[in-house]
Amino acid sequence: MLFLLFVLSSLAVSVQAQSVEGKRVLLLSPDMGSSASLQEFYGSLKAELRKTGPVTIFHENLDISQFPQETYKQNLSKWLKEKYRVQNPDLILVFGQQSLRYLLQHEKNLWPGTPVVFALTSDIDVVQMNLPPNFTGKVLRANxxxxxxxxxxxxxxxxxxxxxxxxxxxxxxxxxxxxxxxxxxxxxxxxxxxxxxxxxxxxxxxxxxxxxxxxxxxxxxxxxxxxxxxxxxxxxxxxxxxxxxxxxxxxxxxxxxxxxxxFAYAEQGRETAELASSVLAGKPLRQEILSSGFTxxxxxxxxxxxxxxxxxxxxxxxxxFYTPTVWEAYRWQLIFTFALVLVLLIAVVVLIIERRLHAHAVDASRQVLGQITQMNRKMTASIYNEAIGHELMQPLAAILSNVEAAQIFLKRDPPSLDLVQETLQNIRRDNLRADELIKNMQGLLTKSDTELVPVEVNWLVRKVLHFLSIEAKVRRISIKEKLAADGMIVSLNIVQMQQVLVNLLLNSMDAIDRKKGRERSITVETMLYGTDHVRISILDSGTGFDEGVERVFESFFTTKPEGVGLGLWISASIVQAHGGHIWAENRLNGGIMRFKLPLVRSE
Missing domain, CATH: 3.40.50.2300 (Response regulator)
Structure with a gap:
Protein backbone atom coordinates (compact mmCIF):
# COMPACT_ATOMS: atom_id res chain seq x y z
CA MET A 1 0.00 0.00 0.00
CA LEU A 2 2.81 2.38 0.92
CA PHE A 3 4.60 1.41 -2.27
CA LEU A 4 1.50 2.30 -4.34
CA LEU A 5 1.22 5.70 -2.67
CA PHE A 6 4.92 6.35 -3.36
CA VAL A 7 4.47 5.50 -7.05
CA LEU A 8 1.40 7.75 -7.38
CA SER A 9 3.15 10.68 -5.68
CA SER A 10 6.20 10.25 -7.91
CA LEU A 11 3.96 10.30 -10.99
CA ALA A 12 2.26 13.47 -9.76
CA VAL A 13 5.60 15.20 -9.22
CA SER A 14 6.75 14.04 -12.64
CA VAL A 15 3.60 15.36 -14.33
CA GLN A 16 3.95 18.70 -12.55
CA ALA A 17 7.58 18.98 -13.62
CA GLN A 18 6.63 18.15 -17.20
CA SER A 19 4.18 21.05 -17.19
CA VAL A 20 7.12 23.33 -17.95
CA GLU A 21 10.12 21.06 -18.49
CA GLY A 22 10.62 19.76 -22.01
CA LYS A 23 8.55 22.54 -23.56
CA ARG A 24 9.65 24.16 -26.80
CA VAL A 25 9.49 27.94 -27.15
CA LEU A 26 9.99 29.70 -30.49
CA LEU A 27 11.10 33.37 -30.46
CA LEU A 28 10.27 35.42 -33.59
CA SER A 29 12.01 38.79 -33.90
CA PRO A 30 11.85 41.17 -36.91
CA ASP A 31 15.63 41.28 -37.37
CA MET A 32 18.93 40.89 -35.56
CA GLY A 33 18.79 42.94 -32.36
CA SER A 34 22.06 44.83 -32.62
CA SER A 35 21.28 47.56 -30.07
CA ALA A 36 22.29 47.13 -26.45
CA SER A 37 18.69 47.70 -25.32
CA LEU A 38 17.32 44.80 -27.38
CA GLN A 39 20.16 42.53 -26.32
CA GLU A 40 19.31 43.42 -22.71
CA PHE A 41 15.66 42.49 -23.36
CA TYR A 42 16.47 39.12 -24.98
CA GLY A 43 19.00 38.20 -22.26
CA SER A 44 16.57 38.98 -19.45
CA LEU A 45 13.77 37.07 -21.20
CA LYS A 46 15.78 33.87 -21.80
CA ALA A 47 17.28 33.88 -18.32
CA GLU A 48 13.85 34.20 -16.71
CA LEU A 49 12.41 31.43 -18.91
CA ARG A 50 15.15 28.99 -17.94
CA LYS A 51 14.45 29.55 -14.24
CA THR A 52 11.25 27.52 -14.61
CA GLY A 53 13.17 24.43 -15.74
CA PRO A 54 14.78 22.98 -18.86
CA VAL A 55 13.06 24.76 -21.74
CA THR A 56 14.18 24.47 -25.35
CA ILE A 57 14.35 27.95 -26.88
CA PHE A 58 14.53 28.50 -30.63
CA HIS A 59 15.16 32.03 -31.97
CA GLU A 60 14.36 33.03 -35.55
CA ASN A 61 15.15 36.45 -37.06
CA LEU A 62 12.58 37.09 -39.78
CA ASP A 63 14.45 40.00 -41.45
CA ILE A 64 11.14 41.45 -42.64
CA SER A 65 12.40 45.03 -42.61
CA GLN A 66 15.16 44.10 -45.06
CA PHE A 67 12.97 41.87 -47.25
CA PRO A 68 9.37 43.21 -47.19
CA GLN A 69 8.35 41.42 -50.41
CA GLU A 70 5.29 39.18 -50.18
CA THR A 71 7.06 36.37 -52.03
CA TYR A 72 9.78 36.38 -49.37
CA LYS A 73 7.17 36.09 -46.60
CA GLN A 74 5.45 33.19 -48.36
CA ASN A 75 8.73 31.34 -48.88
CA LEU A 76 9.70 32.08 -45.28
CA SER A 77 6.42 30.56 -44.12
CA LYS A 78 7.09 27.39 -46.12
CA TRP A 79 10.63 27.19 -44.74
CA LEU A 80 9.53 27.61 -41.11
CA LYS A 81 6.80 25.03 -41.51
CA GLU A 82 9.27 22.51 -42.88
CA LYS A 83 11.97 23.36 -40.31
CA TYR A 84 9.66 22.81 -37.33
CA ARG A 85 7.60 20.04 -38.88
CA VAL A 86 8.80 17.55 -36.26
CA GLN A 87 9.52 19.88 -33.34
CA ASN A 88 6.35 21.95 -33.25
CA PRO A 89 6.66 24.76 -30.65
CA ASP A 90 4.45 24.71 -27.55
CA LEU A 91 4.56 28.50 -27.31
CA ILE A 92 5.47 31.30 -29.69
CA LEU A 93 6.98 34.59 -28.49
CA VAL A 94 6.82 37.35 -31.11
CA PHE A 95 8.42 40.80 -30.84
CA GLY A 96 7.53 43.99 -32.73
CA GLN A 97 4.49 44.84 -34.81
CA GLN A 98 6.05 43.66 -38.09
CA SER A 99 6.60 40.16 -36.74
CA LEU A 100 3.13 40.16 -35.19
CA ARG A 101 1.50 41.14 -38.50
CA TYR A 102 3.46 38.38 -40.26
CA LEU A 103 2.36 35.76 -37.74
CA LEU A 104 -1.29 36.85 -37.93
CA GLN A 105 -1.14 36.44 -41.71
CA HIS A 106 0.54 33.01 -41.74
CA GLU A 107 -0.43 31.51 -38.35
CA LYS A 108 -3.09 29.18 -39.78
CA ASN A 109 -0.58 27.66 -42.20
CA LEU A 110 2.20 27.39 -39.62
CA TRP A 111 1.02 26.61 -36.08
CA PRO A 112 -2.78 26.99 -35.84
CA GLY A 113 -4.07 27.30 -32.29
CA THR A 114 -0.61 27.48 -30.66
CA PRO A 115 -0.51 30.03 -27.80
CA VAL A 116 1.16 33.29 -28.83
CA VAL A 117 2.63 35.92 -26.48
CA PHE A 118 3.76 39.21 -28.06
CA ALA A 119 5.88 42.08 -26.70
CA LEU A 120 7.70 45.27 -27.77
CA THR A 121 4.71 46.17 -29.92
CA SER A 122 3.13 49.58 -30.49
CA ASP A 123 -0.26 49.99 -28.81
CA ILE A 124 -1.78 51.77 -31.84
CA ASP A 125 -0.97 48.87 -34.17
CA VAL A 126 -2.30 46.22 -31.75
CA VAL A 127 -5.59 48.11 -31.32
CA GLN A 128 -6.07 47.99 -35.10
CA MET A 129 -5.40 44.25 -35.30
CA ASN A 130 -8.10 41.59 -34.96
CA LEU A 131 -6.28 39.23 -32.60
CA PRO A 132 -7.40 35.57 -32.34
CA PRO A 133 -8.23 34.17 -28.85
CA ASN A 134 -4.86 32.37 -28.61
CA PHE A 135 -2.95 35.70 -28.67
CA THR A 136 -2.00 37.74 -25.60
CA GLY A 137 0.87 40.01 -24.65
CA LYS A 138 2.20 43.47 -23.77
CA VAL A 139 2.22 46.71 -25.76
CA LEU A 140 4.35 49.84 -25.54
CA ARG A 141 3.06 53.38 -25.68
CA ALA A 142 5.73 54.66 -28.06
CA ASN A 143 3.69 56.83 -30.39
CA PHE A 263 11.95 51.66 -21.87
CA ALA A 264 13.10 49.44 -19.00
CA TYR A 265 14.03 46.65 -21.41
CA ALA A 266 15.27 44.23 -18.75
CA GLU A 267 12.01 44.60 -16.85
CA GLN A 268 10.06 44.15 -20.10
CA GLY A 269 11.93 40.91 -20.72
CA ARG A 270 11.21 39.56 -17.21
CA GLU A 271 7.51 40.43 -17.38
CA THR A 272 7.17 38.83 -20.82
CA ALA A 273 8.91 35.68 -19.54
CA GLU A 274 6.56 35.50 -16.53
CA LEU A 275 3.54 35.71 -18.83
CA ALA A 276 5.00 33.01 -21.11
CA SER A 277 5.77 30.72 -18.12
CA SER A 278 2.19 30.93 -16.87
CA VAL A 279 0.96 29.88 -20.32
CA LEU A 280 3.44 26.98 -20.48
CA ALA A 281 2.31 25.85 -17.00
CA GLY A 282 -1.17 25.30 -18.36
CA LYS A 283 -2.94 28.34 -16.92
CA PRO A 284 -5.93 29.52 -19.00
CA LEU A 285 -4.89 31.97 -21.70
CA ARG A 286 -6.48 35.35 -20.99
CA GLN A 287 -6.59 37.83 -23.85
CA GLU A 288 -5.58 40.70 -21.56
CA ILE A 289 -3.20 43.18 -23.17
CA LEU A 290 -0.90 45.01 -20.73
CA SER A 291 0.81 48.31 -21.62
CA SER A 292 3.94 50.19 -20.55
CA GLY A 293 5.15 53.70 -21.32
CA PHE A 294 8.66 55.01 -21.75
CA THR A 295 10.56 56.92 -19.08
CA PHE A 321 24.28 62.54 -13.65
CA TYR A 322 22.51 64.19 -10.74
CA THR A 323 21.78 63.20 -7.14
CA PRO A 324 18.08 63.91 -6.49
CA THR A 325 16.75 65.23 -3.20
CA VAL A 326 14.45 63.11 -1.03
CA TRP A 327 11.42 65.09 -2.22
CA GLU A 328 12.33 64.64 -5.90
CA ALA A 329 12.91 60.89 -5.47
CA TYR A 330 9.43 60.10 -4.09
CA ARG A 331 7.05 62.27 -6.07
CA TRP A 332 4.06 60.47 -7.59
CA GLN A 333 4.57 61.80 -11.06
CA LEU A 334 4.40 58.40 -12.75
CA ILE A 335 0.77 57.87 -11.69
CA PHE A 336 -0.16 61.28 -13.04
CA THR A 337 1.62 60.52 -16.33
CA PHE A 338 -0.29 57.26 -16.84
CA ALA A 339 -3.60 59.02 -16.15
CA LEU A 340 -2.73 61.87 -18.51
CA VAL A 341 -1.77 59.52 -21.35
CA LEU A 342 -5.03 57.61 -20.90
CA VAL A 343 -7.05 60.83 -21.06
CA LEU A 344 -5.16 61.93 -24.17
CA LEU A 345 -5.82 58.61 -25.89
CA ILE A 346 -9.52 58.87 -25.10
CA ALA A 347 -9.54 62.49 -26.31
CA VAL A 348 -7.88 61.47 -29.58
CA VAL A 349 -10.50 58.76 -30.17
CA VAL A 350 -13.33 61.19 -29.39
CA LEU A 351 -11.88 63.83 -31.71
CA ILE A 352 -11.51 61.32 -34.55
CA ILE A 353 -15.14 60.21 -34.16
CA GLU A 354 -16.35 63.81 -33.94
CA ARG A 355 -14.37 64.75 -37.06
CA ARG A 356 -15.91 61.93 -39.08
CA LEU A 357 -19.42 62.79 -37.91
CA HIS A 358 -18.80 66.44 -38.76
CA ALA A 359 -17.60 65.53 -42.27
CA HIS A 360 -20.75 63.46 -42.90
CA ALA A 361 -22.93 66.30 -41.61
CA VAL A 362 -21.20 68.85 -43.85
CA ASP A 363 -21.71 66.67 -46.94
CA ALA A 364 -25.39 66.18 -46.12
CA SER A 365 -25.94 69.89 -45.48
CA ARG A 366 -24.30 70.82 -48.77
CA GLN A 367 -26.61 68.50 -50.66
CA VAL A 368 -29.68 69.95 -48.95
CA LEU A 369 -28.38 73.47 -49.49
CA GLY A 370 -27.98 72.77 -53.21
CA GLN A 371 -31.59 71.62 -53.44
CA ILE A 372 -32.90 74.69 -51.56
CA THR A 373 -30.75 77.00 -53.68
CA GLN A 374 -32.21 75.46 -56.82
CA MET A 375 -35.72 76.20 -55.55
CA ASN A 376 -34.74 79.81 -54.86
CA ARG A 377 -33.27 80.23 -58.35
CA LYS A 378 -36.47 79.02 -59.96
CA MET A 379 -38.52 81.40 -57.78
CA THR A 380 -36.47 84.36 -59.09
CA ALA A 381 -36.29 83.17 -62.72
CA SER A 382 -39.04 85.54 -63.86
CA ILE A 383 -36.86 88.52 -62.88
CA TYR A 384 -34.11 87.37 -65.25
CA ASN A 385 -36.36 86.68 -68.27
CA GLU A 386 -36.55 90.35 -69.22
CA ALA A 387 -32.76 90.75 -68.99
CA ILE A 388 -32.13 87.64 -71.07
CA GLY A 389 -34.68 88.69 -73.68
CA HIS A 390 -33.11 92.12 -73.97
CA GLU A 391 -29.62 90.63 -74.35
CA LEU A 392 -30.75 88.15 -77.01
CA MET A 393 -32.43 90.84 -79.14
CA GLN A 394 -29.09 92.35 -80.12
CA PRO A 395 -27.36 89.21 -81.48
CA LEU A 396 -30.58 88.00 -83.16
CA ALA A 397 -31.13 91.36 -84.86
CA ALA A 398 -27.49 91.41 -85.96
CA ILE A 399 -27.80 87.89 -87.41
CA LEU A 400 -30.91 88.92 -89.43
CA SER A 401 -29.18 92.05 -90.70
CA ASN A 402 -26.08 90.10 -91.76
CA VAL A 403 -28.21 87.49 -93.60
CA GLU A 404 -29.92 90.23 -95.60
CA ALA A 405 -26.56 91.81 -96.39
CA ALA A 406 -25.16 88.45 -97.56
CA GLN A 407 -28.12 88.02 -99.94
CA ILE A 408 -27.41 91.44 -101.46
CA PHE A 409 -23.71 90.65 -101.90
CA LEU A 410 -24.56 87.34 -103.65
CA LYS A 411 -26.88 89.08 -106.15
CA ARG A 412 -24.08 91.31 -107.43
CA ASP A 413 -22.44 90.49 -110.70
CA PRO A 414 -19.98 89.12 -109.98
CA PRO A 415 -20.90 88.14 -106.34
CA SER A 416 -18.83 89.84 -103.62
CA LEU A 417 -17.51 86.66 -102.05
CA ASP A 418 -15.09 88.47 -99.74
CA LEU A 419 -17.93 90.48 -98.24
CA VAL A 420 -20.05 87.33 -98.01
CA GLN A 421 -17.23 85.58 -96.14
CA GLU A 422 -16.92 88.52 -93.72
CA THR A 423 -20.69 88.55 -93.20
CA LEU A 424 -20.75 84.82 -92.41
CA GLN A 425 -18.07 85.35 -89.78
CA ASN A 426 -20.21 88.07 -88.20
CA ILE A 427 -23.20 85.71 -88.17
CA ARG A 428 -21.10 83.03 -86.47
CA ARG A 429 -19.87 85.54 -83.86
CA ASP A 430 -23.39 86.70 -83.00
CA ASN A 431 -24.64 83.11 -82.88
CA LEU A 432 -21.93 82.17 -80.37
CA ARG A 433 -22.82 85.21 -78.28
CA ALA A 434 -26.50 84.17 -78.15
CA ASP A 435 -25.49 80.60 -77.34
CA GLU A 436 -23.37 81.80 -74.41
CA LEU A 437 -26.28 83.84 -73.03
CA ILE A 438 -28.59 80.83 -73.18
CA LYS A 439 -26.01 78.59 -71.46
CA ASN A 440 -25.54 81.12 -68.66
CA MET A 441 -29.29 81.23 -68.08
CA GLN A 442 -29.50 77.43 -68.22
CA GLY A 443 -26.68 77.11 -65.66
CA LEU A 444 -28.46 79.52 -63.35
CA LEU A 445 -31.70 77.50 -63.47
CA THR A 446 -30.08 74.05 -63.34
CA LYS A 447 -29.37 72.22 -60.10
CA SER A 448 -25.66 72.68 -59.25
CA ASP A 449 -23.37 70.21 -57.54
CA THR A 450 -21.02 71.04 -54.70
CA GLU A 451 -17.82 71.25 -56.80
CA LEU A 452 -15.52 74.08 -55.72
CA VAL A 453 -13.21 75.80 -58.23
CA PRO A 454 -10.74 78.71 -57.85
CA VAL A 455 -12.42 81.93 -59.05
CA GLU A 456 -11.25 85.55 -59.28
CA VAL A 457 -13.63 87.57 -57.07
CA ASN A 458 -13.80 90.73 -59.20
CA TRP A 459 -14.59 88.65 -62.30
CA LEU A 460 -17.54 87.04 -60.52
CA VAL A 461 -18.84 90.41 -59.28
CA ARG A 462 -18.62 91.99 -62.75
CA LYS A 463 -20.42 89.02 -64.30
CA VAL A 464 -23.37 89.32 -61.90
CA LEU A 465 -23.54 93.13 -62.26
CA HIS A 466 -23.59 92.79 -66.05
CA PHE A 467 -26.37 90.24 -65.79
CA LEU A 468 -28.55 92.52 -63.58
CA SER A 469 -27.76 95.73 -65.46
CA ILE A 470 -31.06 95.62 -67.41
CA GLU A 471 -33.04 95.04 -64.18
CA ALA A 472 -31.26 98.06 -62.63
CA LYS A 473 -32.06 100.25 -65.65
CA VAL A 474 -35.73 99.23 -65.53
CA ARG A 475 -35.90 100.22 -61.85
CA ARG A 476 -33.85 103.42 -62.53
CA ILE A 477 -31.13 102.40 -60.07
CA SER A 478 -27.45 103.21 -60.69
CA ILE A 479 -24.87 100.55 -59.70
CA LYS A 480 -21.32 101.66 -58.95
CA GLU A 481 -18.25 99.45 -58.72
CA LYS A 482 -15.52 100.06 -56.14
CA LEU A 483 -13.35 96.99 -56.62
CA ALA A 484 -9.89 96.25 -55.26
CA ALA A 485 -7.05 95.16 -57.52
CA ASP A 486 -7.64 91.95 -59.43
CA GLY A 487 -5.95 88.72 -58.32
CA MET A 488 -8.00 87.74 -55.24
CA ILE A 489 -8.67 84.02 -55.77
CA VAL A 490 -11.39 82.19 -53.79
CA SER A 491 -12.41 78.51 -53.95
CA LEU A 492 -16.19 78.41 -54.49
CA ASN A 493 -19.18 77.02 -56.37
CA ILE A 494 -19.75 79.62 -59.09
CA VAL A 495 -23.51 79.12 -59.51
CA GLN A 496 -24.20 79.18 -55.77
CA MET A 497 -22.10 82.31 -55.18
CA GLN A 498 -23.78 84.02 -58.16
CA GLN A 499 -27.07 83.31 -56.45
CA VAL A 500 -25.80 84.94 -53.23
CA LEU A 501 -24.83 88.15 -55.07
CA VAL A 502 -28.10 88.19 -57.03
CA ASN A 503 -30.14 87.72 -53.83
CA LEU A 504 -28.29 90.54 -52.02
CA LEU A 505 -28.51 92.93 -54.99
CA LEU A 506 -32.23 92.26 -55.54
CA ASN A 507 -32.83 92.74 -51.81
CA SER A 508 -31.08 96.14 -52.02
CA MET A 509 -33.16 97.09 -55.10
CA ASP A 510 -36.37 96.19 -53.24
CA ALA A 511 -35.25 98.33 -50.26
CA ILE A 512 -34.65 101.29 -52.60
CA ASP A 513 -38.08 100.83 -54.23
CA ARG A 514 -39.79 100.80 -50.82
CA LYS A 515 -38.06 104.04 -49.77
CA LYS A 516 -39.08 105.92 -52.96
CA GLY A 517 -36.38 108.56 -52.45
CA ARG A 518 -34.45 110.62 -54.94
CA GLU A 519 -31.14 108.85 -54.38
CA ARG A 520 -31.39 105.43 -56.02
CA SER A 521 -27.91 103.91 -56.00
CA ILE A 522 -26.03 100.73 -55.06
CA THR A 523 -22.26 100.50 -54.54
CA VAL A 524 -20.49 97.15 -54.71
CA GLU A 525 -17.09 97.01 -53.00
CA THR A 526 -14.39 94.32 -52.77
CA MET A 527 -11.31 94.51 -50.57
CA LEU A 528 -8.75 92.37 -48.74
CA TYR A 529 -10.00 91.60 -45.22
CA GLY A 530 -7.08 90.84 -42.93
CA THR A 531 -4.41 88.70 -44.56
CA ASP A 532 -6.41 85.64 -45.61
CA HIS A 533 -9.95 86.80 -46.48
CA VAL A 534 -11.72 88.93 -49.08
CA ARG A 535 -14.75 91.05 -48.12
CA ILE A 536 -17.60 91.89 -50.52
CA SER A 537 -19.92 94.75 -49.50
CA ILE A 538 -23.21 95.98 -51.04
CA LEU A 539 -24.19 99.48 -49.92
CA ASP A 540 -27.65 100.82 -50.90
CA SER A 541 -29.70 103.97 -50.38
CA GLY A 542 -32.76 102.01 -49.30
CA THR A 543 -34.78 101.73 -46.09
CA GLY A 544 -32.10 99.98 -44.00
CA PHE A 545 -32.98 97.26 -41.49
CA ASP A 546 -34.54 99.18 -38.59
CA GLU A 547 -34.42 96.92 -35.51
CA GLY A 548 -34.29 93.64 -37.43
CA VAL A 549 -30.63 93.87 -38.51
CA GLU A 550 -29.58 90.94 -36.29
CA ARG A 551 -32.32 88.63 -37.58
CA VAL A 552 -32.31 89.27 -41.32
CA PHE A 553 -30.53 85.97 -42.05
CA GLU A 554 -32.91 83.79 -40.04
CA SER A 555 -35.22 81.50 -41.98
CA PHE A 556 -38.77 82.82 -42.58
CA PHE A 557 -37.89 86.25 -41.14
CA THR A 558 -38.57 89.10 -43.59
CA THR A 559 -39.10 92.85 -43.55
CA LYS A 560 -40.85 92.84 -46.94
CA PRO A 561 -44.68 92.53 -46.98
CA GLU A 562 -44.50 90.18 -49.96
CA GLY A 563 -41.39 88.23 -48.81
CA VAL A 564 -41.19 84.66 -47.46
CA GLY A 565 -37.89 85.04 -45.57
CA LEU A 566 -35.82 82.44 -47.46
CA GLY A 567 -33.60 84.45 -49.83
CA LEU A 568 -31.20 85.89 -47.25
CA TRP A 569 -31.25 82.67 -45.20
CA ILE A 570 -30.18 80.70 -48.28
CA SER A 571 -27.46 83.27 -48.99
CA ALA A 572 -26.13 82.95 -45.42
CA SER A 573 -26.16 79.15 -45.65
CA ILE A 574 -24.18 79.22 -48.91
CA VAL A 575 -21.57 81.64 -47.49
CA GLN A 576 -21.16 79.53 -44.33
CA ALA A 577 -20.81 76.35 -46.40
CA HIS A 578 -17.88 78.06 -48.18
CA GLY A 579 -16.17 78.77 -44.84
CA GLY A 580 -17.22 82.44 -44.77
CA HIS A 581 -19.33 84.78 -42.65
CA ILE A 582 -22.15 87.20 -43.61
CA TRP A 583 -23.65 90.10 -41.70
CA ALA A 584 -25.80 93.24 -42.17
CA GLU A 585 -25.33 96.83 -40.98
CA ASN A 586 -27.31 100.03 -40.93
CA ARG A 587 -25.81 103.25 -42.29
CA LEU A 588 -26.92 106.81 -42.81
CA ASN A 589 -29.65 106.79 -45.50
CA GLY A 590 -29.47 103.07 -46.26
CA GLY A 591 -28.16 99.64 -45.38
CA ILE A 592 -25.09 97.44 -45.96
CA MET A 593 -24.76 93.72 -46.67
CA ARG A 594 -21.25 92.31 -46.17
CA PHE A 595 -19.75 88.83 -46.36
CA LYS A 596 -16.20 87.51 -46.25
CA LEU A 597 -14.66 84.40 -47.85
CA PRO A 598 -11.29 82.69 -47.24
CA LEU A 599 -8.67 83.42 -49.89
CA VAL A 600 -6.87 80.67 -51.74
CA ARG A 601 -4.21 83.21 -52.73
CA SER A 602 -3.83 86.90 -53.50
CA GLU A 603 -1.69 87.94 -56.43
Missing part, protein backbone atom coordinates in the same frame (compact mmCIF):
# COMPACT_ATOMS: atom_id res chain seq x y z
CA UNK A 144 4.78 60.02 -32.05
CA UNK A 145 2.33 62.01 -29.90
CA UNK A 146 4.26 60.90 -26.79
CA UNK A 147 7.51 62.22 -28.26
CA UNK A 148 5.81 65.51 -29.18
CA UNK A 149 4.49 65.80 -25.62
CA UNK A 150 8.00 65.51 -24.16
CA UNK A 151 9.37 68.08 -26.64
CA UNK A 152 6.58 70.58 -25.91
CA UNK A 153 7.05 70.13 -22.15
CA UNK A 154 10.81 70.64 -22.24
CA UNK A 155 10.65 73.46 -24.79
CA UNK A 156 7.25 75.21 -24.81
CA UNK A 157 8.49 77.70 -27.44
CA UNK A 158 9.59 74.96 -29.89
CA UNK A 159 8.08 75.30 -33.37
CA UNK A 160 9.92 72.59 -35.37
CA UNK A 161 10.89 68.95 -34.79
CA UNK A 162 13.49 67.29 -37.04
CA UNK A 163 13.29 63.47 -37.24
CA UNK A 164 16.36 61.44 -38.18
CA UNK A 165 17.00 57.72 -38.11
CA UNK A 166 15.90 54.66 -40.06
CA UNK A 167 13.51 55.07 -42.96
CA UNK A 168 9.85 55.02 -41.76
CA UNK A 169 8.60 51.50 -41.13
CA UNK A 170 11.34 49.17 -39.87
CA UNK A 171 11.42 50.23 -36.20
CA UNK A 172 10.81 47.38 -33.78
CA UNK A 173 8.23 48.99 -31.54
CA UNK A 174 7.33 52.34 -33.14
CA UNK A 175 5.18 53.28 -36.12
CA UNK A 176 6.11 56.87 -36.91
CA UNK A 177 4.56 56.60 -40.37
CA UNK A 178 4.57 59.84 -42.42
CA UNK A 179 0.77 59.70 -42.78
CA UNK A 180 0.36 59.83 -38.97
CA UNK A 181 2.89 62.54 -38.15
CA UNK A 182 0.79 65.63 -38.93
CA UNK A 183 -2.18 64.40 -36.87
CA UNK A 184 0.01 63.97 -33.76
CA UNK A 185 2.36 66.96 -34.23
CA UNK A 186 0.42 69.38 -31.97
CA UNK A 187 1.19 72.38 -34.26
CA UNK A 188 4.90 71.50 -34.53
CA UNK A 189 6.44 71.67 -38.02
CA UNK A 190 7.82 68.17 -38.62
CA UNK A 191 10.89 67.83 -40.86
CA UNK A 192 11.21 64.13 -41.68
CA UNK A 193 14.86 63.37 -42.57
CA UNK A 194 14.73 59.63 -41.84
CA UNK A 195 16.42 57.37 -44.36
CA UNK A 196 18.34 60.18 -46.08
CA UNK A 197 22.09 60.23 -46.66
CA UNK A 198 24.53 61.52 -44.06
CA UNK A 199 25.45 64.55 -46.17
CA UNK A 200 21.79 65.47 -46.77
CA UNK A 201 20.94 65.15 -43.07
CA UNK A 202 23.96 67.21 -41.97
CA UNK A 203 23.12 69.94 -44.49
CA UNK A 204 19.49 70.10 -43.28
CA UNK A 205 20.52 70.14 -39.62
CA UNK A 206 22.98 72.98 -40.15
CA UNK A 207 20.08 75.17 -41.38
CA UNK A 208 17.68 74.53 -38.50
CA UNK A 209 16.03 77.62 -36.95
CA UNK A 210 16.61 78.52 -33.26
CA UNK A 211 13.19 77.14 -32.24
CA UNK A 212 13.91 73.60 -33.52
CA UNK A 213 14.51 70.33 -31.62
CA UNK A 214 16.10 67.14 -33.04
CA UNK A 215 14.84 63.61 -32.36
CA UNK A 216 17.10 60.71 -33.42
CA UNK A 217 15.57 57.26 -33.51
CA UNK A 218 17.49 54.02 -33.91
CA UNK A 219 19.94 54.30 -36.81
CA UNK A 220 21.54 51.09 -38.06
CA UNK A 221 23.41 52.61 -41.00
CA UNK A 222 23.40 55.35 -43.59
CA UNK A 223 20.92 53.92 -46.11
CA UNK A 224 22.42 55.95 -48.95
CA UNK A 225 26.10 55.10 -48.49
CA UNK A 226 26.28 52.57 -45.64
CA UNK A 227 29.13 54.50 -44.04
CA UNK A 228 27.81 55.57 -40.65
CA UNK A 229 26.45 53.72 -37.63
CA UNK A 230 24.17 55.25 -35.04
CA UNK A 231 26.86 55.95 -32.43
CA UNK A 232 29.14 57.58 -35.00
CA UNK A 233 26.36 59.64 -36.49
CA UNK A 234 25.16 61.02 -33.14
CA UNK A 235 28.29 63.13 -32.65
CA UNK A 236 27.84 64.56 -36.16
CA UNK A 237 24.19 65.36 -35.43
CA UNK A 238 25.03 67.26 -32.25
CA UNK A 239 27.80 69.19 -34.00
CA UNK A 240 25.79 70.03 -37.15
CA UNK A 241 22.49 71.01 -35.57
CA UNK A 242 23.63 73.00 -32.52
CA UNK A 243 20.14 72.31 -31.16
CA UNK A 244 18.82 70.10 -28.30
CA UNK A 245 18.86 66.41 -29.30
CA UNK A 246 16.54 63.67 -27.99
CA UNK A 247 17.38 60.00 -28.63
CA UNK A 248 15.93 56.49 -28.24
CA UNK A 249 18.99 54.71 -26.86
CA UNK A 250 19.69 55.33 -23.17
CA UNK A 251 23.23 53.98 -23.60
CA UNK A 252 24.36 57.18 -25.38
CA UNK A 253 23.05 59.51 -22.67
CA UNK A 254 25.97 61.51 -21.32
CA UNK A 255 27.63 61.94 -24.73
CA UNK A 256 25.64 65.04 -25.75
CA UNK A 257 21.87 64.24 -26.02
CA UNK A 258 19.58 66.13 -23.64
CA UNK A 259 17.14 63.24 -23.12
CA UNK A 260 16.61 59.59 -23.95
CA UNK A 261 13.08 58.24 -24.33
CA UNK A 262 13.79 54.70 -23.22
CA UNK A 296 12.21 60.22 -20.17
CA UNK A 297 15.84 60.05 -18.98
CA UNK A 298 17.31 63.55 -18.68
CA UNK A 299 20.97 64.61 -18.67
CA UNK A 300 21.25 67.23 -15.92
CA UNK A 301 24.28 68.88 -17.56
CA UNK A 302 22.41 69.30 -20.84
CA UNK A 303 19.37 70.67 -18.99
CA UNK A 304 21.57 73.39 -17.53
CA UNK A 305 23.16 74.07 -20.92
CA UNK A 306 19.79 74.61 -22.63
CA UNK A 307 18.34 76.43 -19.59
CA UNK A 308 15.47 73.99 -18.98
CA UNK A 309 13.85 74.80 -15.64
CA UNK A 310 12.69 72.05 -13.18
CA UNK A 311 9.07 73.01 -13.81
CA UNK A 312 9.52 71.98 -17.46
CA UNK A 313 10.65 68.41 -16.70
CA UNK A 314 8.18 65.82 -18.13
CA UNK A 315 6.11 63.92 -15.59
CA UNK A 316 7.77 60.69 -14.47
CA UNK A 317 11.17 61.72 -15.83
CA UNK A 318 14.42 60.48 -14.30
CA UNK A 319 17.51 62.63 -13.89
CA UNK A 320 20.90 61.17 -14.75
Missing amino acids: FSNVVGVVKTLFPQAQQLALIGNAPGPDTNKTFLPSRLSGMADNLRVQDLRGQSVDAVKDALSNLPPDAVVYQGLLAADLATGRSSGSEFLAQVIKSSMRPVLVDDAAVLGTGPLAALS PLLDKNQLLRWQVQPGQYPSGSELR
